[in-house]
Amino acid sequence: MVYIDEVIILNFIIDYLLLLFTSYVLKLNTLKYKLFLSSLFGEISILYLFFDMNNLFLILFKLSICSVMIFISFGKCNFKEFIKRCIYFYILSFFLGGVLYYFKIENLVKYEIYFLFIPVILNIYKYFAYHLKTIINTHRKVTIYLNNGKILFLNGFIDTGNSLIDPYSKKKVIIINRYVYDNYYLIPYKTVDSECLLKCFKPNKVYIEGIGERNDVVVGVVHKKFNGYDCLINYRLMEE
Numbered sequence: 001m002v003y004i005d006e007v008i009i010l011n012f013i014i015d016y017l018l019l020l021f022t023s024y025v026l027k028l029n030t031l032k033y034k035l036f037l038s039s040l041f042g043e044i045s046i047l048y049l050f051f052d053m054n055n056l057f058l059i060l061f062k063l064s065i066c067s068v069m070i071f072i073s074f075g076k077c078n079f080k081e082f083i084k085r086c087i088y089f090y091i092l093s094f095f096l097g098g099v100l101y102y103f104k105i106e107n108l109v110k111y112e113i114y115f116l117f118i119p120v121i122l123n124i125y126k127y128f129a130y131h132l133k134t135i136i137n138t139h140r141k142v143t144i145y146l147n148n149g150k151i152l153f154l155n156g157f158i159d160t161g162n163s164l165i166d167p168y169s170k171k172k173v174i175i176i177n178r179y180v181y182d183n184y185y186l187i188p189y190k191t192v193d194s195e196c197l198l199k200c201f202k203p204n205k206v207y208i209e210g211i212g213e214r215n216d217v218v219v220g221v222v223h224k225k226f227n228g229y230d231c232l233i234n235y236r237l238m239e240e
Contacts, residue, residue: 008043015042018096019073022089028074038072041065066090141209142231144219146180147202154178154231156208162232164189166200166218172234173200175220189220198222211237 016039023030045065063086070085077085142156154176164173166187173187175198182201189198198220206217214237226232 008046011043011046012039014096015039015069018089018092019069022085022092023074025092026085026088028085030074034073034075038069041072042069140211140233142174142233143207144176145204145206147182147204152176152178152180155229156231156233157226157229158235158238159232160235162234163236164198164220164234165236169202169218171216171218172236173198173218173220174206174234174237175222175232177222177224177226177230179221179223180219184221187220208233208237 016035019035019038022028023035042065045062066086066089067082070082070089074085138158140156140158142152142154144152144154146152156174159175162173162175164175164187165171166173168185168187180201184199184201186197187200189196200218200220202218205213205215206219207213217234217237
């Protein structure tokens with residue numbers, strides 16, 4: 001037998017944890033009392049147990065509840081960011097539900113011991129979501145400090161096809177499409193259909209968003225467009 005008070009408590013705990021980990025994954029600063037209030041509001045969602053709703057109305061009902069919960073938890077934002085928050089909240093919900101279903105944990109109220117697994121499951125999701133986001137996020141700002149005091153601000157792309165290493169200094173090569181007045185030297189450079197020599201120079205230092213300052217990098221210069229980017233980041237920098 002399932003008691004309504006147990007369902008309410010269970011629903012509140014799960015909503016709170018889902019909102020908490022949504023804030024962690026998206027790095028949203030929020031106050032715990034807002035998550036508490038949002039989880040209280042989420043108790044409205046259990047009303048579907050007492051009313052006969054068709055599938056369409058049930059989906060709209062739950063989406064509305066979710067939207068208000070996201071607003072209470074994280075405040076106002078633009079429409080695109082709001083949709084992003086809702087999507088991550090639902091991804092977390094589906095992930096948790098899928099894991100519980102996979103392990104045949106279909107009734108958490110009946111098996112109270114499995115409450116202990118909810119934080120563990122969500123922490124596993126947080127770990128993989130963070131690293132997946134890091135891998136998928138191939139856009140990085142790159143700042144190159146030249147030896148003459150000038151600074152280049154570039155839009156970088158993490159190129160899995162660029163693992164070029166300078167055979168002389170053993171440093172990793174990032175490639176830009178801007179001409180720079182510097183002391184160049186040549187290194188062998190192999191493309192899909194040919195081999196050539198790549199002009200390179202040693203910068204003072206390089207800063208890559210999400211990676212940090214690197215001094216083990218040389219810069220290669222080519223004269224072609226990169227489809228919206230002006231710097232190809234060496235993939236080996238990400239592996240480290």
